[in-house]
Amino acid sequence: MRFLKSLIATVIILGLLAVGVYYVGTNLIADQVMEKVTTELEASGQLDAIRQEVKNDPELQAFIEEGKNADSSKLPFQTKEEATRALLKKFDVSELNELQSQARRGMTADQQQQLLNKLQSRLSEEELLALKALAYKELCESDGSACQ
Numbered sequence: 001m002r003f004l005k006s007l008i009a010t011v012i013i014l015g016l017l018a019v020g021v022y023y024v025g026t027n028l029i030a031d032q033v034m035e036k037v038t039t040e041l042e043a044s045g046q047l048d049a050i051r052q053e054v055k056n057d058p059e060l061q062a063f064i065e066e067g068k069n070a071d072s073s074k075l076p077f078q079t080k081e082e083a084t085r086a087l088l089k090k091f092d093v094s095e096l097n098e099l100q101s102q103a104r105r106g107m108t109a110d111q112q113q114q115l116l117n118k119l120q121s122r123l124s125e126e127e128l129l130a131l132k133a134l135a136y137k138e139l140c141e142s143d144g145s146a147c148q
Contacts, residue, residue: 026085029093033084037100054139063116064139067132075130083134090122 054060072078077086087096102111120128 026088029088031081031084033088033093033096051139060112064132064135067129067134067136068140070129070133072130072133074126075133076124076126077130078134080134080138083131086123086127086130090127 054064077083091099099115102115107115119131123131
């Protein structure tokens with residue numbers, strides 16, 4: 001009986017440790033990915049190129065502006081870091097790296113549509129709206145000319 005109690009306690013402790021490692025690991029990866037992407041975009045000037053592309057594409061502007069009036073308190077995430085964590089749960093790291101490299105090389109209208117379709121198929125309406133709200137906040141509020 002004593003052995004059984006010890007075995008159950010050990011299994012419970014190992015289970016709690018595994019959950020803790022998963023949660024902390026996901027947070028660390030999300031923070032590292034977000035820091036890397038932000039640094040690369042700012043250093044290479046690609047963030048300005050993205051803003052210019054949004055400014056020149058009315059369809060993309062309309063898509064992003066859907067997040068303009070979203071109530072952030074009701075959205076599943078409010079920060080870029082939280083969004084990264086959510087995306088890491090829906091996409092694996094290799095898919096995110098591929099998307100990042102495509103964005104770095106530049107995306108055609110067809111590739112952009114494929115990306116939007118992939119996002120719409122894997123994310124809920126609320127998660128998609130939260131991404132739109134973050135994109136609007138990042139691209140349009142920091143540089144008002146990007147969404148005019």
